[in-house]
Amino acid sequence: MEKKKKASPALSFEKALEGLEEIARRLEDGELDLDESIAEFEKGVRLARICHEKLDAAEKKIEILQKAEGGRIERRAVDTDEETGELDDDEDIQGTLL
Amino acid sequence: MNDRFYTISEFTRLIKATLTGTPELNQVWLKGEITNLTYHSSGHIYFTLKDEGAVISSVFFKYANRSMAFRLEEGMSVFAFGSVGLFEKRGSYQFTVSQVRLEGAGELQKRIEQLKKKLLAEGLFDPARRRRIPFLPRRIGVVTSPTGAALRDIIKVATRRFPNVEILIAPALVQGAGAADSVARGIEELNDPSHGVDVIIAGRGGGSFEDLMPFSEEVVVRAFANSRVPIISAVGHQVDHPLCDDAADAAAPTPSAAAEIAVPVKVDLQERIDYCRARAYSAMLSYVREATLRIDAATSVRVFRTPRDIVETRMALVRERERGMIVALERRVAEKRRRFLSVPDVRRLAAAQVARTEMRLAVASEKLQKLSPLGTLRRGYAVARGADGKIVRSVKMVAVRDRIDVILRDGALTCTVDSISRRVIGGKEEKG
Secondary structure, three states: OOOOOOOOOOOOHHHHHHHHHHHHHHHHHOOOOHHHHHHHHHHHHHHHHHHHHHHHOOOOEEEEEEEOHHHOEEEEEOOEOOOOOOEOOHHHHOOOOO | OOOOOOOHHHHHHHHHHHHHOOHHHOOEEEEEEEEEEEEOOOOOEEEEEEOOOOEEEEEEOHHHHOOOOOOOOOOOEEEEEEEEEEEHHHOEEEEEEEEEEOOOHHHHHHHHHHHHHHHHHHOOOOHHHOOOOOOOOOOEEEEEOOOOHHHHHHHHHHHHHOOOOEEEEEEOOOOOOOHHHHHHHHHHHHOOHHHOOOEEEEEEOOOOOOOOHHHHOHHHHHHHHHOOOOEEEEEOOOOOOOOHHHHOOEEEOOHHHHHHHHOOOHHHHHHHHHHHHHHHHHHHHHHHHHHHHHHHHHHOOHHHHHHHHHHHHHHHHHHHHHHHHHHHHHHHHHHHHHHHHHOOOHHHHHHHHHHHHHHHHHHHHHHHHHHOHHHHHHOOOOEEEOOOOOEOOOHHHOOOOOEEEEEEOOEEEEEEOOOOOOEOOOOOEOOO
16 A cells, blocks of 8 residues: 655556556446545545656756766766757767777 | 770770679678788778689778778688779779678677577576566666767657656777677666666667677677666667577667667656546546435435425524514514604603503402402401311311311311211212
8 A cells, every 4th residue: 555655756657557547447447435436536646646747757868978087987968969869969979988 | 997986984984884783793702811911091901812713902991991890910811791893093803892700601600609509508598587678767778889870769769759768878889899898898887776777778770790790799698688777689680680689688679679668658658647547537526426316316205305394494484483573573663663753741641551550450459358368267267277288178188086277367276077077068969
């Protein structure tokens, strides 16, 4: 059973979505009494919110690993062309981690 | 002499067209020994291929030799892939090389087969080792060339499917010398938990058998197998898949297909969520609607309707009475006021009222006097009271020898009953 915590991070998106689908099915089947229906419905609404939150949690970000001074490996953001998916600053990304 | 002739250039072009138009002379493998090798400063490589009976001069242009995995050496026995070409200025033909191998295709194939057998025996290709690709990765790691079409395709497909996707690129060489090590290192680096990568795509676009070789090398296959993070093989191929496919958690025939495996379509998911939510809403709504109908149906039965009616009719009655009272009160007030106003001498009226009242009081007082037992006693009647203090109103209330008090106007006598006669004054027997 899920706790009422906000967007419980332990719950994976897939689990939340499956839970939501199960609740929709059970409500449609009408196998629950009123109290159960209301409880399930509330849980469903909560799961739907969690699902949406998880979908929107990330922010578009494309990064490339680069070797910095001292041999440390760093992440650096790069821009890409929306249409072609091409990396914008070709000059800087020729290298490899080798 | 025939008037018809060719210029040298025309004729040379004709030869060239004949040579390049002959399939047997193009896109073929030659096996030979390297002599007269020159690495030119321009980056092109010139050499002569020879065997016991013939020689052919060859050129390996910079654009083609850039991805060479090893350095050519004088006397080296090689397989060279290429086409015939013609150098007009010198009137010589040559072999234009696009790739060189140390082994023949058969030998290479044999080596891969041996490696495959070995890794299979180790259990690296056990399907049970395959993990599920996470459904919604927070961040995707990509091991490929930073400048290749593969990366472009992956970014394009991934961001189209999921606009706010996070991608971390580990740039790697994907062909030629050091490619295998570079790819293996990239996979290892992306496995570092600090990068927060949920799934890795490693691969490259399609290419020749040699181009794809790094992805069949032991170090790469092991890197795939050892990846803690679920990994998708994304090597463009049509027929023979690279060995890394067998060690990966999922294998895609192209980088684009790998991106599709790794990234769900956000809009689809949103629709799926909203669809479920709408289903839950409408199921709940129809539940309530149905329940309302059932309640209505049940309460329309007389048993339930009657108490309601009773209350309602009572309420109506009360309301009506209330209204009536208010109306009557108002009327009375109005009447009083009218009367009050219509009688000029209120004091006289009041005096008459007092007189009338006094008169009534006197009459009432006289009546009261007559009714009082004292008046009766004064007229000569007596009252008998039993031992229990009760008035004796019947001979049945006493017995012979009972003591009774007889109360007169000015005192009381204590008497004993000697005898009881049932005869009533006036001669009539009382019943009972």
